[in-house]
Amino acid sequence: MERELLLLGLLRRxxxxxxxxxxxxxxxMRTCIxxxxxxxxxxxxxxxxxxxxxxxxxxxxxxxxxxxxHITPTGEERFQExxxxxxxxxxPVKFGDLVGLAFLDDIPAEEAIPLLQKxxxxxxxxxxxxxxxxxxxxxxxxxxxxxxxxxxxxxxWLDSVINSLE
Amino acid sequence: MERELLLLGLLRRxxxxxxxxxxxxxxxMRTCIxxxxxxxxxxxxxxxxxxxxxxxxxxxxxxxxxxxxHITPTGEERFQExxxxxxxxxxPVKFGDLVGLAFLDDIPAEEAIPLLQKxxxxxxxxxxxxxxxxxxxxxxxxxxxxxxxxxxxxxxWLDSVINSLE
DNA sequence: AAATTATTGGTCAGAATTGACTATTCAAGA
DNA sequence: TCTTGAATAGTCAATTCTGACCAATAATTT
Numbered sequence: 001m002e003r004e005l006l007l008l009g010l011l012r013r014x015x016x017x018x019x020x021x022x023x024x025x026x027x028x029m030r031t032c033i034x035x036x037x038x039x040x041x042x043x044x045x046x047x048x049x050x051x052x053x054x055x056x057x058x059x060x061x062x063x064x065x066x067x068x069x070h071i072t073p074t075g076e077e078r079f080q081e082x083x084x085x086x087x088x089x090x091x092p093v094k095f096g097d098l099v100g101l102a103f104l105d106d107i108p109a110e111e112a113i114p115l116l117q118k119x120x121x122x123x124x125x126x127x128x129x130x131x132x133x134x135x136x137x138x139x140x141x142x143x144x145x146x147x148x149x150x151x152x153x154x155x156x157w158l159d160s161v162i163n164s165l166e
Numbered sequence: 167m168e169r170e171l172l173l174l175g176l177l178r179r180x181x182x183x184x185x186x187x188x189x190x191x192x193x194x195m196r197t198c199i200x201x202x203x204x205x206x207x208x209x210x211x212x213x214x215x216x217x218x219x220x221x222x223x224x225x226x227x228x229x230x231x232x233x234x235x236h237i238t239p240t241g242e243e244r245f246q247e248x249x250x251x252x253x254x255x256x257x258p259v260k261f262g263d264l265v266g267l268a269f270l271d272d273i274p275a276e277e278a279i280p281l282l283q284k285x286x287x288x289x290x291x292x293x294x295x296x297x298x299x300x301x302x303x304x305x306x307x308x309x310x311x312x313x314x315x316x317x318x319x320x321x322x323w324l325d326s327v328i329n330s331l332e
Numbered sequence: 333a334a335a336t337t338a339t340t341g342g343t344c345a346g347a348a349t350t351g352a353c354t355a356t357t358c359a360a361g362a
Numbered sequence: 363t364c365t366t367g368a369a370t371a372g373t374c375a376a377t378t379c380t381g382a383c384c385a386a387t388a389a390t391t392t
Contacts, residue, residue: 087266101253123256153315
């Protein structure tokens with residue numbers, strides 16, 4: 001549902017074609033949303049079927065024609081509704097990497113510590129790239145900033161786990 | 167991949183049937199993993215095909231027979247491998263509720279504030295239920311504790327967002 | 333003890349998602 | 363200018379996931 005909101009919200013600012021949408025999301029939102037190209041097209045198609053977006057074919061230069069998506073009035077309504085719904089609710093996040101921690105006591109601490117240190121490094125790298133996401137006007141910036149706050153606390157927590165193993 | 171690890175890790179401690187596995191995950195891990203019943207069966211089937219678990223049919227009382235899953239030696243190896251892999255890597259989390267925040271400046275602050283306060287309440291409720299997850303021996307406890315740390319920082323961050331709107 | 337409801341245990345068709353692939357254009361170097 | 367590689371734009375078969383349903387037993391009510 002939040003992906004629908006995302007696509008509508010972006011199309012609302014300007015019409016775009018599928019590839020462009022996907023690029024934008026990769027660039028600015030890869031930290032919080034992971035939307036594959038093929039999924040983007042699939043969702044756009046569904047939105048079109050529901051009448052929230054309309055398609056048109058455009059030609060730029062002598063490149064092959066592209067499908068450009070515009071938001072419709074119904075789509076705008078839908079956006080307003082989804083946005084309010086999203087802002088008012090909490091969607092629990094799934095921590096895939098916690099599964100390993102749940103079995104931490106199944107391997108000796110001497111072996112676990114270096115593994116967790118590798119994890120720590122991977123997180124630190126994520127944090128660095130989060131900082132280098134190009135700045136963007138408006139509240140999108142919030143999302144980028146959130147990621148750094150999140151990663152910083154995650155790293156601190158992991159440190160405490162590693163510490164308790166030593 | 168982490169779901170595979172999870173199932174193998176649980177079956178390693180004791181053989182179980184699908185329903186039991188799902189129940190356990192619901193009870194103790196709903197905060198970090200969301201594994202539907204039908205998905206559990208699907209994955210168990212796949213694990214069986216790959217030879218990581220074996221099935222047997224058991225009858226208790228005069229209830230209908232149940233499919234009980236045991237881990238195999240190959241499955242044990244696989245578990246060891248997946249566990250190390252998981253511990254050493256960082257799996258970025260997806261924050262579905264950040265999408266709304268990205269469009270925060272598309273509605274007036276007077277309207278956004280009460281919505282975000284509703285969200286805050288939902289998060290506080292999550293935090294409360296996280297605290298009431300029955301305690302469990304071993305490192306599973308870590309996972310439960312992580313959730314409270316996570317939610318606390320998320321709530322604090324949201325507060326700062328609400329504050330900046332006022 | 334009959335009727336109703338909850339729990340257990342599971343299946344399956346359909347929806348969502350993805351990786352792998354295609355094909356065109358553009359840029360840059362040999 | 364020819365070739366190689368990257369960027370653009372998208373499709374599609376196969377995989378993965380889920381909601382909705384089914385059916386049996388146990389518990390609870392009347």
